[in-house]
């Protein structure tokens with residue numbers, strides 16, 4: 001049975017959303033298109049794709065786009081996130097994006113890494129960004 005556990009995020013839906021948005025990526029320089037989809041606490045799926053720039057460092061990652069879409073949509077908690085990329089290697093979020101996810105996720109929040117054939121690996125955020133700095137580290 002598909003997604004029988006109600007506590008388990010629907011990774012099939014995240015995969016479909018990330019694979020769809022990956023095709024929209026603007027990546028004329030790297031030619032490496034990435035899509036990201038996250039399930040937020042409002043039950044909605046928010047997506048993003050990488051958007052490169054002729055001034056290379058100005059480009060943004062798929063995960064950054066998905067996090068921005070979530071915040072713009074009014075949600076504040078990431079329940080699960082999936083990153084979709086092509087090629088033989090796993091496309092794990094870059095360091096900066098791990099921190100972006102950290103702002104809105106828990107240590108145990110799943111981060112799934114997918115390619116065209118399906119999910120390749122599943123990490124927790126804590127595995128990708130151990131001993132991290134977050135909102136609670138700032139004085140109130």
Ligand SMILES: O=c1ccn([C@H]2C[C@H](O)[C@@H](CO)O2)c(=O)[nH]1
Nearest residue numbers: 030032034050061062092093094
């Ligand atoms: O997790 C990742 C890794 C890379 N990229 C983008 C950045 C750049 O546009 C291209 C090559 O690094 O892929 C993402 O969007 N997400």
